[in-house]
Amino acid sequence: MADQPHSENEVLSLWAVPANPQHLADVIASLAEELGTSKFDPHITILGSIPVPKDEVLELTLKVAAEARRFNATLTEVTGHARFFECITATPSPTTELRTLRAAAEKIFEGHCQSVLPYRPHLSLLYGELDEPAKEAVIKRLKEQTGVGIGVLGEVIPIERLQIWTTGRSVEEWEMIGEALLDM
Template sequence: MPQKHSLWLVPPQPQRDRLEDAIATFCQTTGLPAFTPHVTLLGDIPASADDISAALTPLTRTWKPLSLSLTETRTGADFFMSFYACVTAGPVLETLHQACCRLFPDAAVPRQFTPHISLAYGPATDADKARFTATVAPDLPLTFPVDRVFIVRSSNETPIADWACLQSLPFGEAC
């Protein structure tokens, strides 16, 4: 069985640095795993990175850059959505997600696509979350451009420490 991969939308600098610093600080104080901030467009794709790239490149050439906005923080029961910032982008993000679902029908598709950037994975106390929200909240809403999709070695079964961005595919013909 091939290793599984995900498709991520990653904030550019300086927004990425700000979020990475906040996540790293939070994870150091709570013992939770640190990770690269990202929006998962589609996860658990059972194909090689090269096969994903070959299939996805013609599609990404038709995509236009978009803006994503982080709005508010929320908590949930799911490990990968235990503490996150909601992402808004209008219908275009849902359209990209659906296109990827059609392209990779064997991927693990969530019951409902909920665009977000996780701020922590796993259980954290309400006090920890409140402290983290206080450090991130001044930056919200945070809007950033996205002009590429990353192919990442990650899945629900892959240890977070082993996640790695392997390739990035720019949007648009000119890239």
């Protein structure tokens, strides 16, 4: 598990990340540049706002990874939401593996994380606040251009690893501090 220095009490997030993220990273970067929002690495949040010291979170992440198997998810829907970090998202299917991964993480991180919202697996494509017409125009483009350019519908994303990121600051300051491969 690779790790980089950070303060002991930072807020951290546990992400499932695509094995080959380049196309999704390009889509996210293109939308961010076009709409003046922040770029971020493609991911599906498994747990957010983890207030656990670095050494402990890295050890717990290894335990989660050991309990989960690698899997493929297909992006089946693109939708818009009112939440800043879910402005435009793609829905990975099947979600059974993601819900199983989330349940394992909740069990292993028990007592450290308290989720107030029900878990809805998604891969964010755009952070920010857009009015509904602008949001719908972007969603339409993402749906119509399947397989080339900006399109994401039908894209199969292999999920092979978990990463821990600092997420308690501005998006531009987020950094990965560790990762673990999922079991074969």
